[in-house]
Amino acid sequence: MAEKVVLAYSGGLDTSIIIPWLKENHGLEVHAVCGDVGQGAEELAGLEEKAKKTGAKSCRVVDQRREFLVEYVWPNLRAMSVYEGRYLLGTSMARPILAKAQVEYAREVGAKYVAHGCTGKGNDQVRFELTYMALAPDLEIIAPWRTWDITSREDAIDYAEARKIPITASRTKIYSRDRNLWHISHEGGALEDPATAPPDDVWVLTQNPENAPNEPQIVTVGYEKGVPVSVEGKKLAPEVLVAKLNEIGGRHGVGRVDIVENRLVGMKSRGVYETPGGTIILEGLRTLRSLTLDRDTLRACEKLMPEYADIVYTGRWFAPAREAFDAFFTKATELVTGEVQVKLYKGSCVAQSAQSPYSLYSESLATFGASAAFDHADSKGFVKLYGLPGMVASAVRRTREASPAHGRPQSEAKRSQPGKRPTFPASSVTRKPSTPSSVPSKSTPPAPKTSSPSDPKSKPPTLATKASSKPSPKSPAARPVVPGNKVRT
Numbered sequence: 001m002a003e004k005v006v007l008a009y010s011g012g013l014d015t016s017i018i019i020p021w022l023k024e025n026h027g028l029e030v031h032a033v034c035g036d037v038g039q040g041a042e043e044l045a046g047l048e049e050k051a052k053k054t055g056a057k058s059c060r061v062v063d064q065r066r067e068f069l070v071e072y073v074w075p076n077l078r079a080m081s082v083y084e085g086r087y088l089l090g091t092s093m094a095r096p097i098l099a100k101a102q103v104e105y106a107r108e109v110g111a112k113y114v115a116h117g118c119t120g121k122g123n124d125q126v127r128f129e130l131t132y133m134a135l136a137p138d139l140e141i142i143a144p145w146r147t148w149d150i151t152s153r154e155d156a157i158d159y160a161e162a163r164k165i166p167i168t169a170s171r172t173k174i175y176s177r178d179r180n181l182w183h184i185s186h187e188g189g190a191l192e193d194p195a196t197a198p199p200d201d202v203w204v205l206t207q208n209p210e211n212a213p214n215e216p217q218i219v220t221v222g223y224e225k226g227v228p229v230s231v232e233g234k235k236l237a238p239e240v241l242v243a244k245l246n247e248i249g250g251r252h253g254v255g256r257v258d259i260v261e262n263r264l265v266g267m268k269s270r271g272v273y274e275t276p277g278g279t280i281i282l283e284g285l286r287t288l289r290s291l292t293l294d295r296d297t298l299r300a301c302e303k304l305m306p307e308y309a310d311i312v313y314t315g316r317w318f319a320p321a322r323e324a325f326d327a328f329f330t331k332a333t334e335l336v337t338g339e340v341q342v343k344l345y346k347g348s349c350v351a352q353s354a355q356s357p358y359s360l361y362s363e364s365l366a367t368f369g370a371s372a373a374f375d376h377a378d379s380k381g382f383v384k385l386y387g388l389p390g391m392v393a394s395a396v397r398r399t400r401e402a403s404p405a406h407g408r409p410q411s412e413a414k415r416s417q418p419g420k421r422p423t424f425p426a427s428s429v430t431r432k433p434s435t436p437s438s439v440p441s442k443s444t445p446p447a448p449k450t451s452s453p454s455d456p457k458s459k460p461p462t463l464a465t466k467a468s469s470k471p472s473p474k475s476p477a478a479r480p481v482v483p484g485n486k487v488r489t
Helices: 013-026 047-054 065-079 090-109 124-135 153-162 238-251 276-292 295-313 320-332 376-402 410-415 463-468
Strands: 004-008 029-036 058-063 113-115 140-142 176-179 184-187 217-224 227-231 256-262 268-274 338-345 348-355
Touching: 004 013, 004 090, 013 029, 013 047, 013 153, 029 090, 047 058, 058 090, 065 090, 065 227, 065 238, 065 276, 065 295, 065 320, 090 113, 090 124, 090 176, 090 184, 090 295, 217 238, 217 276, 227 238, 227 276, 238 276, 276 295, 276 338, 276 348, 295 320
Parallel strands: 004 029, 004 113, 029 058, 113 140
Antiparallel strands: 176 184, 184 268, 217 227, 217 338, 256 268, 338 348
């Protein structure tokens, strides 16, 4: 009886030819599984039948749309994840959940192997295989692109045509696409030359901004705890909400990105992405976070975001670090709740206004008009203390530059007379003398016995005589006094 393999199946060019290839070259019984993460009805229509006609023993389509958004996309929203400043990680987020469904189906049918159609040049091979390793390390992995003699997409088309396998790719329109609820990506063909603008036939979800409506549209998005929950005041299921914003944003040409990114394997790759709904959601969320997060939490989120985005991009979804980051971002965004109005116009997407019951903005503090809540005089001491480190560093630098040894070789400078220590303008400080306590401290040892106060020779020095006493020539030089406010105590 033949061993079983479960293939991550999409019905595209690569996975369509892998089914007969696995049977011909490994003698395996092939079972296919496809995760529905929002590719669209057209792409999923007749998929089970197509897989079986190609040689699969079975094919299952698993509805993962809600899980994909809530368990994979929403955590990235709380982190505001963007890879290299532009890529919203649509494909990166989808691969782990697809591989998870593949592992689950492999357990169900008793498969010994799992297979995928990722090339050896891309990131997806890592995303799939790290998931296998985390969830089912006992399953053996077959990656045909590493072993077969097919070296290009043209070769793959030849293989399909020779076996009469139906495919949508052609020799003239040879883009590699990946679509889900969050985005669609495009690679290959004319896009492989960064000096060439994307042809018009590339775009699927968005129309040309030049042809977008001449009137702008303002859309209101509601958020709770850092994730979207409503559009125009109406609460929607996650998959319905994203689909609606995709339609609105696509109509206005919003969400197009053309980027040359750094792949995990070391090479640069050009990717063209369309993420209309996600672009609207992130624009509103960015504004709402600025309204509801305190400075330290906001800055911590911004510092950690690139690392989180890199974890997702490189396929480490099931790593402990990602779970730890999730815990932080979930706590950090628990008050990121409110509504944001976002203006869409010919490809642009700009937040216009925002409101939140947890807003940290205080008009009485921020106003340029009269304010009883803020005393401008309070800022004087703050500015002096805030600028103190820079002032001291500048004084030391000026003193060093004025030294005769400045700029000379170190050996020669050591023989020279050392430069002067930095000096600062004298501080004008007036303090009242403290009144000595009549009750001795428990921690203070008793004072030694002295002769009678009537004896003029034993009269103790007064505060004035202490202040006027001069240090002996051998005593260390007095420290420079740093300027400050006049202080009365």
